[in-house]
Amino acid sequence: MEGWPLVFTVVTTLAILVGGTVEFLPLVLVDEHAPTIETVTPYTPLEVAGRDIYISQGCVSCHSQQVRPFRDEIERYGEYSKPGEAIYDRPFLWGSKRTGPDLARVGGKYPDLWHVRHMENPRSTTPNSIMPPYPWLLRKSLDFDGIPGRLNALKKLGTPYSDAEVENGAAAARAQAIQIARNVSANGGPSGLEDKEITALVAYLQRLGADLKKAGG
């Protein structure tokens, strides 16, 4: 075979295709691998924007979103992660390193204001933290107008947004952002955050694990 490059290349290609195919096809063909959890719904428009900020800032470099079914992890973080929780996650953000704690169950754990303070200066809420500060998230304006385009791409891939939800994505995001910003300022935090990136990120962080809690998990 070492004198026949074409044959050699074809056999090599077949050899490398077997493993991936055998492992991947069942994941696509067998539905039960991602059983539906009724309370798991697509992210809201603001949460989609917040998730994309989470991606853009590289949060996944240091934070996982995957609680393993171990006693210590359930004790520390909460219920272990289920396949059905991730069906709208494009991309998945399970991570591979916990320089900081896992975030799969962080939703609802702290008030909105805590997250604002924490992102502005992590050491104000968590002494000795080694996390970088993200003060620009409180200054930079969120691109609301870009949200429908994002929702549309997700819809094309199969996320069940209605046409109206895509079209009104920006308005829906603004409405949710105003609520979060009010909540922050009402509790003594900075005001005027309703059009800032931080509100989208807070919306996303508060959503993490929320669906499973609704299911009584």
Next chain:
Amino acid sequence: MESTQTPSHAGSTNPSRLTVTFDDQITRYFVIATAIWGFVGMLVGALIALQLPYWQANMGEYLSFGRLRPLHTNAVIFAFAGNAIFAAIYYSTQRLLKTRMFSDTMSRFHFWGWQAIIVSAALTLPLGITTSKEYAELEWPIDVAIAVVWVVFAINFFLTLRQRREKHMYVAIWFYIATIVTIAVLHIGNSLAMPATLFKSYPVYAGVQDAFIQWWYGHNAVAFFLTTPFLGLMYYFLPKAAERPVFSYRLSIVHFWSLVFIYIWAGPHHLNYTSLPEWAVTLGMTFSVMLWMPSWGGMINGLFTLRGAWHKLRDSVVLKMFVIGITFYGMSTFEGPMLSVKTVNALSHYTDWTVGHAHAGALGWNGFMTFGMIYWLLPRLYRTDLWSGKLANTHFWIGTIGMLLYVIALYSAGVTQGLMWRAFDDAGRLVYPDFMETVIQIIPMYWVRLVGGTLYLAGMVMLLINLFMTIQTAKDKPVDASIHVAA
């Protein structure tokens, strides 16, 4: 097709003989790019190693850890190791096949296209333009460019193979073939996405499927970008440097086929105890353990090639670097299967142990094989002595000490933190419920790691100096090598 093979004009020689001149300029380009990007990638690595114990080193949005970490990994994998394997492939393929590359234009398109991709990565990643999928962070327009450049490289390589003058393909060529085919499959398979804007896309896979595809890609990027091409490099440059034939041809056949078949299955070990179905994870673990054997087949074939030539290590920095490189390959391919075993993985996963393991492979195997190759190539590409053998020897020692400090620091950091996370007291409560306690504990190890990494970086600077001084001392325009073949 450009033909650069002209009949020999020397009157007395046999008129039926041709002179084939190799394209060594393309190798020089790739060698220089390897050294420059290696320095850049490792410098960013040292910066993010500083940012962990000293958060003040995060300098604003574009130079914060989350943005720079993918820049570091992409730079060292695709720019440093990438250019190194291309240098190895272009140099050795022409000689093993007794022909010049099929097309100089395609070779140059490959070189400049690849550098343009690296520059675009260096610009977009700090700006936060990222898919967040590890080692596949670049957004879709760059992914398309990678596919185009890779296909041109593949066409050039396979057409060179077709015009070869040596019927039998040597082992190194097998590994190059596996690399070229598999990287194309992995890159395209994992990058399929729906663009939302010019700089943002969403993957066609979601959740569990996306996780599986990502680690099918991620693990096999290690396999087919950092392992198979470097084994090809080893099979060509080690026997050359040792002036000994490869230990066992039969072993190379067995370990080649078992390696390329088994490696692909191992991806799910990155997802132990996650939402990925149990059967997939167990399959991944099983194949990971089996992978130990073909991996060590390569190590044994490498080290035993030096039988009867061990005394040469005393005077050859090239051989010393190869021996350390192959030894680290052996250690990390033992460690990898061990870490894939669920009970070990339960402790090691998400900790710095993983990072230490990755760097044992990257610094030891990829780094030292690359350095050895460059020190062997420089005198041959520029027809002059290496500027300083002493400096190269210092590089060897400072690099070795640096990476030992690095991996030992991260092994202890990883084990320490993993044990603290799972510690329960007699009353059944977490001993360290505050995550921060487990961070503070390992900060001294982060400083040791920074020292180790900085020493390794210092070695890289020494190589850079040696490279440019060697080029300086080669006064004349470098001459490409040529051979005589039957017409």
